Every structure is written in structure tokens, then in C-alpha cells.
Amino acid sequence: MTDYYSFTEERPWGGFLVLLDTPTHKVKQIVVWPGHRLSYQYHAKRTEHWVIIQGEGFVILNDKEQVVVPGDTIKVDFETKHRIGNRGKEDLIFIEVQRGTYFGEDDIVRLEDDYKR
Numbered sequence: 251m252t253d254y255y256s257f258t259e260e261r262p263w264g265g266f267l268v269l270l271d272t273p274t275h276k277v278k279q280i281v282v283w284p285g286h287r288l289s290y291q292y293h294a295k296r297t298e299h300w301v302i303i304q305g306e307g308f309v310i311l312n313d314k315e316q317v318v319v320p321g322d323t324i325k326v327d328f329e330t331k332h333r334i335g336n337r338g339k340e341d342l343i344f345i346e347v348q349r350g351t352y353f354g355e356d357d358i359v360r361l362e363d364d365y366k367r
Contacts, residue, residue, distance in 0.1 A: 255281055259355075262365040263288055264341070276353040282307065282342040287335025289363035296350030296357060298326040300334070305342035309334050331361060 257265030258278075263286035270277040276296075282288065282305075290310065300309075302322045309318050310333045311326065318324065318334070326332045328350070336342035360367060 257281075261288075262286070266346075269345075271353070274349065276348040278346045278348075279303075280344050280346055282334065282336040282344075284336050284339055284341065287364065288333055289358070289360040289365075289367065290331060290333040291358050291360050292329050292331050293326075293350075293357045294329060294359070295352035296348045297328055298332075299347045299349075300324040300326070301345045303343040303345060305336060305340050306338035307334060307336045307342040333362075 255265065256267055258268045259265060264281040264283045266278045266280045268276065268278055300323065302318045302320050302324075304320055307318050309316055309324050310331075311324070312331050324334075334342070334344070
């Protein structure tokens with residue numbers, strides 16, 4: 251882990267810092283370490299909007315992959331299968347804005363996970 255991050259929660263792939271948490275939306279800064287990726291997953295109760303801040307990576311939305319770089323934005327609708335990963339040499343950092351009716355970490359349906367969760 252890089253020393254200058256302050257994570258709300260650390261994960262095997264990096265971690266996140268909750269910047270804002272309200273009844274209607276939640277905002278996180280998410281860091282994905284080089285060579286790591288999040289699980290292939292979907293959510294029933296929230297959408298997500300991502301803004302790539304640093305690094306180079308890839309996003310998979312419903313089995314279609316695209317490269318992402320700083321400045322790119324990604325919209326993840328309800329029940330859209332999605333994954334983000336870091337193929338670069340520096341940390342991949344993005345801001346995630348969640349909107350919906352529930353923002354708990356248990357609204358994750360994992361379809362595939364490198365860390366056997």
C-alpha cells in the first residue's frame with residue numbers, strides 16, 4: 251500500500267475513502283494497485299458514475315472491455331455487470347458517485363473474484 255492514502259476500508263486490490271455519505275448518494279475515492287482488479291459484479295439498488303483521475307486501466311461493462319485513462323467517465327447502471335482493473339505501473343485512482351436507495355457493501359453480487367470472496 252502507498253503511504254499517502256487514508257482508506258476508509260482496505261481491500262486486497264487497494265482500498266477506498268468515503269468522501270460523502272447521504273441517504274440519496276455516496277461518493278468514494280477508490281485506489282486500485284497495479285496488477286489488481288475489482289470483482290466482476292453488479293448492484294441491484296444503486297448506479298455508479300466513475301471519473302478516472304490517475305493511472306491507466308480497463309473497464310468491463312456487460313462483457314465489453316474498454317481502456318480508461320485520466321479524464322474518462324463511466325456510467326454503470328442498475329444490474330450492469332462491471333469490473334475495473336489496473337494494467338499500468340502506477341495506482342489507478344477514480345472517484346465513484348453512487349446514486350440509489352441503498353449503498354451498503356452487501357449490495358454486491360460477485361460473478362467472478364480474484365480473491366475468492
